[in-house]
Amino acid sequence: MMERSIEQLARTVKAAAAAMYVCPTARKNRLLRAIATRLRSAMPAVLAANAEDLEAARGAGLAGVLLDRLTLNEVRLTQMARGVRDVIGLPDPVGEITETRKRPNGLKITRVRVPLGAVGIIYEARPNVTVDAAVLCLKAGNAVLLRGGSEAIRTNTALVRVLRGALEEVGLPADAVGFVESTDREAVRQMLKQDRSLDVIIPRGSEQLIRFIQEQSSVPVIAHGEGNCHVYVDASADLAMAEEIVVNAKTQRPSVCNAAEKLLIHRAVAAKGLPRIIARLRSAGVEVRGDERTRAIVPDVIAAVGEDWEKEYLDLIMAVRVVDDVEAAITHINVHGSHHSDAIVTRTKRNADRFLRSVDSAAVYVNASTRFTDGYEFGLGAEIGISTQKLHARGPMGLVELTSTKFVVQGRGQIRR
Amino acid sequence: MMERSIEQLARTVKAAAAAMYVCPTARKNRLLRAIATRLRSAMPAVLAANAEDLEAARGAGLAGVLLDRLTLNEVRLTQMARGVRDVIGLPDPVGEITETRKRPNGLKITRVRVPLGAVGIIYEARPNVTVDAAVLCLKAGNAVLLRGGSEAIRTNTALVRVLRGALEEVGLPADAVGFVESTDREAVRQMLKQDRSLDVIIPRGSEQLIRFIQEQSSVPVIAHGEGNCHVYVDASADLAMAEEIVVNAKTQRPSVCNAAEKLLIHRAVAAKGLPRIIARLRSAGVEVRGDERTRAIVPDVIAAVGEDWEKEYLDLIMAVRVVDDVEAAITHINVHGSHHSDAIVTRTKRNADRFLRSVDSAAVYVNASTRFTDGYEFGLGAEIGISTQKLHARGPMGLVELTSTKFVVQGRGQIRR
Numbered sequence: 014m015m016e017r018s019i020e021q022l023a024r025t026v027k028a029a030a031a032a033m034y035v036c037p038t039a040r041k042n043r044l045l046r047a048i049a050t051r052l053r054s055a056m057p058a059v060l061a062a063n064a065e066d067l068e069a070a071r072g073a074g075l076a077g078v079l080l081d082r083l084t085l086n087e088v089r090l091t092q093m094a095r096g097v098r099d100v101i102g103l104p105d106p107v108g109e110i111t112e113t114r115k116r117p118n119g120l121k122i123t124r125v126r127v128p129l130g131a132v133g134i135i136y137e138a139r140p141n142v143t144v145d146a147a148v149l150c151l152k153a154g155n156a157v158l159l160r161g162g163s164e165a166i167r168t169n170t171a172l173v174r175v176l177r178g179a180l181e182e183v184g185l186p187a188d189a190v191g192f193v194e195s196t197d198r199e200a201v202r203q204m205l206k207q208d209r210s211l212d213v214i215i216p217r218g219s220e221q222l223i224r225f226i227q228e229q230s231s232v233p234v235i236a237h238g239e240g241n242c243h244v245y246v247d248a249s250a251d252l253a254m255a256e257e258i259v260v261n262a263k264t265q266r267p268s269v270c271n272a273a274e275k276l277l278i279h280r281a282v283a284a285k286g287l288p289r290i291i292a293r294l295r296s297a298g299v300e301v302r303g304d305e306r307t308r309a310i311v312p313d314v315i316a317a318v319g320e321d322w323e324k325e326y327l328d329l330i331m332a333v334r335v336v337d338d339v340e341a342a343i344t345h346i347n348v349h350g351s352h353h354s355d356a357i358v359t360r361t362k363r364n365a366d367r368f369l370r371s372v373d374s375a376a377v378y379v380n381a382s383t384r385f386t387d388g389y390e391f392g393l394g395a396e397i398g399i400s401t402q403k404l405h406a407r408g409p410m411g412l413v414e415l416t417s418t419k420f421v422v423q424g425r426g427q428i429r430r
Numbered sequence: 431m432m433e434r435s436i437e438q439l440a441r442t443v444k445a446a447a448a449a450m451y452v453c454p455t456a457r458k459n460r461l462l463r464a465i466a467t468r469l470r471s472a473m474p475a476v477l478a479a480n481a482e483d484l485e486a487a488r489g490a491g492l493a494g495v496l497l498d499r500l501t502l503n504e505v506r507l508t509q510m511a512r513g514v515r516d517v518i519g520l521p522d523p524v525g526e527i528t529e530t531r532k533r534p535n536g537l538k539i540t541r542v543r544v545p546l547g548a549v550g551i552i553y554e555a556r557p558n559v560t561v562d563a564a565v566l567c568l569k570a571g572n573a574v575l576l577r578g579g580s581e582a583i584r585t586n587t588a589l590v591r592v593l594r595g596a597l598e599e600v601g602l603p604a605d606a607v608g609f610v611e612s613t614d615r616e617a618v619r620q621m622l623k624q625d626r627s628l629d630v631i632i633p634r635g636s637e638q639l640i641r642f643i644q645e646q647s648s649v650p651v652i653a654h655g656e657g658n659c660h661v662y663v664d665a666s667a668d669l670a671m672a673e674e675i676v677v678n679a680k681t682q683r684p685s686v687c688n689a690a691e692k693l694l695i696h697r698a699v700a701a702k703g704l705p706r707i708i709a710r711l712r713s714a715g716v717e718v719r720g721d722e723r724t725r726a727i728v729p730d731v732i733a734a735v736g737e738d739w740e741k742e743y744l745d746l747i748m749a750v751r752v753v754d755d756v757e758a759a760i761t762h763i764n765v766h767g768s769h770h771s772d773a774i775v776t777r778t779k780r781n782a783d784r785f786l787r788s789v790d791s792a793a794v795y796v797n798a799s800t801r802f803t804d805g806y807e808f809g810l811g812a813e814i815g816i817s818t819q820k821l822h823a824r825g826p827m828g829l830v831e832l833t834s835t836k837f838v839v840q841g842r843g844q845i846r847r
Contacts (some may be wrong), residue, residue, distance in 0.1 A: 026580035254843040261845035381841025403834035405822035417820035424669040424798025
């Protein structure tokens with residue numbers, strides 16, 4: 014029964030994708046303006062739905078960060094509408110010619126950017142993803158099938174009404190935004206089987222959710238994995254700069270994926286550098302854990318255990334390890350890291366080059382904080398997430414990564430001999 | 431037991447990938463030269479192993495095309511060695527800078543091509559894939575884990591010895607080419623779980639094998655799907671040109687994925703065009719099947735049934751349908767096709783543009799045969815296959831598609847405010 018309905022839903026989204034596929038930029042921007050306008054006019058309805066979700070969540074014992082993530086208010090809705098308007102200003106990647114070739118037989122071959130088609134988004138508590146993700150998909154000419162968390166079901170329903178109303182207003186099929194109403198995990202499982210209708214699934218949420226989706230999906234997945242990010246302080250580092258970078262990367266916003274979780278430091282500067290850096294971290298409220306060599310220098314540091322090196326804390330915790338050289342730092346990062354964002358602080362060009370070349374992460378830094386891994390900070394515009402996988406999209410994933418390409422071949426009757 | 435050994439094997443390949451990741455172009459080309467040379471010197475050993483495989487295959491009742499696919503001889507081995515030398519001449523995509531940005535805060539951000547890492551290749555009978563696929567992966571800086579068909583196990587073992595010998599000769603780790611010796615399906619299943627070691631799996635083989643892999647794999651998959659390709663003859667088509675294109679697309683090599691399987695023709699030219707085209711197809715040995723409107727024009731055509739429209743025949747069979755206009759042709763192709771290669775024959779620019787824009791396939795053609803969808807014909811060089819999926823690689827998949835990118839961020843102490 015449900016299998017049937019998710020399958021049908023995915024098919025209606027795929028059918029609507031055909032209209033989005035050829036939709037001109039001007040009309041897509043009109044759609045985005047209509048969404049922004051309706052977000053304002055629908056504010057009372059959305060906030061009322063959100064209040065019901067919040068009441069149910071409190072009743073179920075939800076509190077703290079999770080409750081905050083679920084909460085919408087006028088300020089957040091206004092920000093959401095502003096985010097939509099920002100996307101209007103971004104260039105439309107669809108139709109861009111990325112390559113042109115003229116073959117000896119006279120064939121003219123171009124490679125052209127086209128929408129992906131039908132995109133499935135599976136996400137958890139934050140209701141802003143409903144609008145942010147849908148708007149990016151629509152601007153890139155895609156239809157979208159949304160499946161949000163059960164806590165936000167009423168809020169998401171109200172937001173989807175805004176999106177579908179705007180689609181109808183500009184003469185596009187409302188089904189270009191589909192919404193899975195069932196909050197059952199089984200609905201997710203069914204969604205993962207719709208490879209005949211969905212071209213890609215983008216999960217946003219806990220490591221556990223993403224893992225489940227990667228294992229179960231027959232639809233291709235673009236995963237936004239965790240960030241176990243490192244700062245390595247080399248022997249020749251400017252220690253004052255290193256201190257600023259480590260403290261910023263760890264503490265400026267510890268709950269996000271590009272925050273640093275580990276500090277590696279060259280043994281030649283550990284005795285000089287560590288006491289100051291650790292003191293600064295502690296004064297910012299950071300719990301410091303360390304290996305034996307770190308604890309030999311700052312004895313009251315908590316002993317790090319094996320699993321510390323693999324962990325994404327997303328919290329005010331940092332583990333410190335003293336390493337022998339840049340090579341040891343690179344190996345540690347490639348083996349224990351999550352291939353997200355990793356930095357070296359050094360004044361030695363040779364070591365910088367070696368680090369940048371050998372560390373196999375989405376973003377590698379020299380002499381800067383890992384906190385810059387972000388679509389806006391990189392100048393790419395709004396992002397749907399930060400991909401830590403290597404296929405298709407790596408790093409901040411914006412409009413371009415929501416497209417594919419096709420080869421357009423123009424001839425005058427050429428046949429193959 | 432096996433689970434353990436495939437896991438260990440994948441880990442050794444991943445470890446070797448680190449050496450390939452930073453391997454300079456000159457050394458990779460030396461490796462390829464060593465492979466080509468050793469293919470010649472190892473010819474007797476490879477042919478002896480192949481003879482054993484062929485004997486076993488005949489004993490098991492294998493015959494015809496399947497036996498031919500399995501067969502190596504001096505000519506084929508020489509071609510294989512020449513193919514390796516061709517790849518030496520292709521530009522190394524690794525290290526290419528694809529984007530450069532300078533941010534207002536002074537950060538210099540470049541996007542650089544890097545190897546994917548460890549690539550799993552799962553393939554069936556043809557032993558040439560062992561060398562062709564491995565060589566492309568190695569040139570793009572990847573390590574590779576190969577799993578070939580059981581029929582070719584002795585031949586593949588001999589070819590892998592050539593590859594590993596060449597790696598050692600140039601001072602690279604032999605484990606950059608790993609080989610799954612077990613011919614059990616369970617070994618494939620285990621390989622699909624090695625997402626901690628393998629960055630991507632590329633299956634080559636039957637639709638059934640690919641389907642199994644897509645459903646079971648937690649490693650990202652790049653699928654090379656089937657080709658249910660179309661030629662649409664528009665009302666304004668040059669009918670002589672249409673005839674040549676249809677016959678070429680269908681008959682020049684019917685067993686490959688870019689051969690046309692379906693002919694769509696505008697009703698205004700069906701009565702004039704179909705009798706000649708069908709006669710030409712038949713004289714080339716093609717069995718023609720048709721819808722009612724086709725049979726009204728050429729009565730002795732076999733009636734096409736529903737599933738004909740979805741089928742990839744890979745044989746001298748073609749199904750014909752009369753359509754009302756270009757829009758009907760586009761819809762038929764998008765709904766029933768496999769999104770591989772589809773062509774329009776027309777003299778109306780408006781219809782050509784509409785077709786090229788709206789048909790959602792890896793390659794779309796105007797006035798040319800679909801048979802050109804191929805890495806060499808497109809001027810891209812050797813290919814590892816033709817992808818019909820939309821993520822990462824679409825169309826002929828060459829060296830560039832065997833790479834990823836990373837962001838390299840260079841600062842002077844920048845932190846995020």
